[in-house]
Amino acid sequence: MNLIHKLFGKRQDLRSEIDFETLQPWLEGIDGKMQTDVCAHVPSVYSDIENLLSEMDESIELLKEAKAEGTFHLKLLKVANSSRDNMIKQVIILKENIVIPETMDIQTVLRYHEKAMFGLNVCLENMLKSHQYVKRVFIEESKPIIADVTALRRLLDSLVKPIASKKNMIDAVEVSKNAIQAINDATSSIEIERNLAAQRKGDIVSVKGKILDTQNALSLLRNSDAWRQYLDSKDELDRLEEDTKKSVADIKSLVAPINSVLNRLKNLNDAGKYTLNFEVAQGLNTCLTNPKRSSVEFFEAIRKIIESGILDLKPERHDKMLKHIGVIISSVDAYKKQYNELTSEIKIKKDEISTIGIHREEKDLIRELESLQNTLNVSEQELALSEKQILALENNVELNKRELEQSVSVIDNRVKILYTH
Numbered sequence: 304m305n306l307i308h309k310l311f312g313k314r315q316d317l318r319s320e321i322d323f324e325t326l327q328p329w330l331e332g333i334d335g336k337m338q339t340d341v342c343a344h345v346p347s348v349y350s351d352i353e354n355l356l357s358e359m360d361e362s363i364e365l366l367k368e369a370k371a372e373g374t375f376h377l378k379l380l381k382v383a384n385s386s387r388d389n390m391i392k393q394v395i396i397l398k399e400n401i402v403i404p405e406t407m408d409i410q411t412v413l414r415y416h417e418k419a420m421f422g423l424n425v426c427l428e429n430m431l432k433s434h435q436y437v438k439r440v441f442i443e444e445s446k447p448i449i450a451d452v453t454a455l456r457r458l459l460d461s462l463v464k465p466i467a468s469k470k471n472m473i474d475a476v477e478v479s480k481n482a483i484q485a486i487n488d489a490t491s492s493i494e495i496e497r498n499l500a501a502q503r504k505g506d507i508v509s510v511k512g513k514i515l516d517t518q519n520a521l522s523l524l525r526n527s528d529a530w531r532q533y534l535d536s537k538d539e540l541d542r543l544e545e546d547t548k549k550s551v552a553d554i555k556s557l558v559a560p561i562n563s564v565l566n567r568l569k570n571l572n573d574a575g576k577y578t579l580n581f582e583v584a585q586g587l588n589t590c591l592t593n594p595k596r597s598s599v600e601f602f603e604a605i606r607k608i609i610e611s612g613i614l615d616l617k618p619e620r621h622d623k624m625l626k627h628i629g630v631i632i633s634s635v636d637a638y639k640k641q642y643n644e645l646t647s648e649i650k651i652k653k654d655e656i657s658t659i660g661i662h663r664e665e666k667d668l669i670r671e672l673e674s675l676q677n678t679l680n681v682s683e684q685e686l687a688l689s690e691k692q693i694l695a696l697e698n699n700v701e702l703n704k705r706e707l708e709q710s711v712s713v714i715d716n717r718v719k720i721l722y723t724h
Contacts, residue, residue: 319718319719320718321720322720322721323483323721323723324723326479326720327480327483330476337469337473337476338408340465340469341409341465341466341468341473342408342465344465345412345462348458349403349462353403355455356398358451359394359451362448363391363394363395363448365447366444366447367391369445371440375439379436379439380440383436383440383441386436387437387441387445389429390437391448393426393429393430393433394430394451396426397422397426397452400422401422401423409466409473412462415462416459416462426452427452427456430452434449472713475713478706479714482707482710486703486704489696489699492692493693493696493700496693496696499685500686500693503689504686506678506682510675510678513675514672514679517671517675518672520668521669524665530665533656533661533662536655536659540652543645544649546645547649550595550641551595553638554638554642555595557594558594558631560624561605561624561627562591564614565590565591565605566591567614568587568605568614572587577613583604586600586604589601595638595642602631602632602635603632606625609625609628610625
């Protein structure tokens with residue numbers, strides 16, 4: 304084994320490791336060297352382009368001042384002159400749109416080349432359409448301007464030729480820089496989201512504690528003697544209100560059998576066929592809408608009206624109505640008294656309940672519990688969004704890491720990137 308080592312040397316690990324944090328300076332170094340290598344010719348090409356653009360002025364002037372020599376049809380001369388103006392116009396536009404940039408880095412050169420080639424192609428397309436008419440009259444004078452534009456194309460091609468040979472490397476450096484920036488941005492965002500998630504988890508724990516305390520306070524309140532007293536008072540109030548409703552229903556049932564007579568009397572009064580005095584008319588409206596407020600005096604007045612025969616009731620119905628009026632007169636005060644006593648008891652009970660503050664405490668605790676639950680729901684939703692965002696950002700980091708590793712491999716396939724996060 305030692306002999307093999309002596310003859311061939313130990314096998315060297317050709318892979319080199321670069322920390323992610325130092326990858327950017329490493330790329331800058333490669334980028335700087337490439338800038339030097341592939342852009343060394345740029346100043347001279349820029350100079351040649353500037354000289355050529357100056358020469359174009361002479362070519363433009365030559366074509367502009369050209370005179371037609373020989374005999375030409377008037378229509379041909381007119382078309383040739385118009386086409387000549389268009390050729391000159393296209394070259395002037397081209398010159399205005401390809402001003403040489405001040406910087407000479409790769410990306411600026413590439414952008415300049417792309418813009419210049421676009422302008423040149425547009426210029427050539429329009430020029431050649433016009434040149435087919437111009438050359439019939441100004442053949443020699445139009446050659447220099449065509450030659451200048453063609454020469455410009457060659458210079459532009461020579462500008463990017465060395466760059467094109469390193470295009471894969473240049474693109475890989477650019478992609479690597481963008482991937483590093485994307486990783487750094489996503490990593491920073493992950494840190495922010497994690498801090499927010501931690502804060503929200505703390506908020507959730509705090510709110511859950513408050514909810515538990517509030518629930519316990521509510522439970523203690525509802526198991527207290529004061530709460531039982533309040534519930535007993537509420538039950539009593541409910542019973543009184545039910546009794547009051549029944550009392551009102553009893554009064555309505557008492558009066559209901561004579562409602563048809565009362566309505567007939569009202570119709571006669573409204574139609575002017577029988578005029579009631581003010582008190583009876585007012586009592587009639589009250590009885591029809593709120594019978595519990597009707598008085599014995601009103602019903603006695605109604606009995607007299609029925610007895611007068613003005614309603615023209617059949618004997619049997621007449622007797623039946625008078626009999627029931629008698630029942631109403633003899634019992635309505637008792638019903639009303641019962642109703643009034645119940646309403647008085649209800650008022651007393653409500654006043655009593657209003658002095659018991661425990662029900663307000665319960666409402667306050669319930670409101671607080673609802674508010675805390677809403678806060679908890681919002682915090683849990685926000686936490687879920689943070690966790691979802693963190694996952695998306697982590698996936699984004701992994702995607703950019705893979706893209707970074709692929710692009711770095713194009714630059715140097717021996718390099719292995721070491722990540723600390």
